[in-house]
Amino acid sequence: MITEKIARQASEAIDSRLRAAKFIRTALNHVFPDHWSFMLGEIALYSFMILVVTGTYLALFFHASSAKVIYNGSYHALDGQKVSVAYRSVLNICFDVPAGLLVRQMHHWAALIFLWAILAHMARIFLTAAYRKPREMNWLIGLTLLVLALVNGFFGYSMLDDLLSGTGLRIGYAILISIPLVGPWLAFLFMGGTVPNPATLPRMFALHIFLVPGLITALLGLHLFMIWRQLHTNYPGPKRTNRTIVGSRLWPAYTGKSIGLLLLVFGVIAGLGAFFQIDPVWTYGPYDPASTMAGAQPDWYLGWVEGALRLFPGVNLRLGHWLIPEIFFPAVLMPSLLFLFLYSWPFTEKLFSKDTGDQNVLRLPYEQPFLTAGGAGLFIFLLVLLVSGGDDFLALAVGGSVVEIRTILRIVVLIAPPCAAVLTYFICVRVMRRKALRTRMTSPEASAEAAAPDEMALEPRPPVDVHELTPGGE
């Protein structure tokens, strides 16, 4: 009783100053859909939060300098070796800083899960056509978040100055200077010129911990604000129309679920960090421009670019005085075209679809066979490129030569995507026919409901889980 009285007095005192009660009441009544696929965006959000927290701890001990020192730390295998200050600080984090290795491994695993969650979330948005009006802007913001996450992952594992990251950095530099006209300027801006040079690591560090995370945080805020204003979409089903949203209210059901998910994401990342070794830089050794290591591979989210580099034939293009090197086509042109396609997709689709007005009810993947088939083709294309990024491992595993494997992969990358697209198209059409048949065979009431879900809006809405859309989403 006393605690209730104190709580009431405290909230009245706060409200008399901030006038926040109305806003909080509306916010707590906000409805979120219950479908599991809406959790993918949240997994991305929570892994980003873990990245920021673990990254802040690591930043206390990491020194982004390529000045040379003699290593004399706890990892005796490298005792007396000439290494950079940056590499030495990473070894110290791994072997001398309390919980340093755990936090470092959690940071790296969180980055992988962050990227995985973004891609899965984006695939859900694409395959259910959630990018349609009024959410086109959020599709564009989301894609920019993906680009920033990819770039920041590269900056992160490139600044440790171990043999693997130094090799990746040189590939990154080569890709950057292959861009006609502006390439060398960009390389100077982001890397301080030819790598390795003393400016590279400090610039990477500044980009990795300030600029890119700052941009991600700002865009993420905008992304979530827009979702809040526009409200979520809904999967088709009873009582779900363009003007209603069915699910759980923010308080208490959704809050409980979301906190549970946060703890789960944290638990998985902590478990991976504790038990599964990742990026063991002490085994690679310090970066030396004259050396490289066998089986050098980027993280998986950039493996498709590595694969494209390996598969693309060695053809340079000469345009008057200018030479466009072969590296430009697979590593700059192909990803740029891919992202151009993705950025323009909601607007391109509008040219062909009959959708007008706001689209708050999702389409199911099988209801749009062309789109789903295209998505499957694109997925297989990227998957073959990713596998090609490890063609040396594949050759070892199957006992063939790298040249043979690469030739086979060059054929597979051309044939597999259209085959996957055609197969997916026919599967979708078949599922659609089966569903239509089943709908016709069910009771007249059920088929009426399935055929005309909009009519459900005319029925009284249950007070707890159905929320009427209004401009501004309140």
Ligand code: HEM
């Ligand atoms: C840093 C990366 C990202 C985070 C943390 C994030 C987070 C979220 C969250 C929490 C939601 C609400 C739940 C859900 O619908 O899953 C959401 C919705 C949405 N996101 Fe993202 N997102 C990210 C990247 C992306 C990307 C790459 C795209 C697409 C290119 C995208 C497009 C959208 C759209 C259109 C919605 C509204 C979906 C709906 O209401 O059905 N987001 N995002």
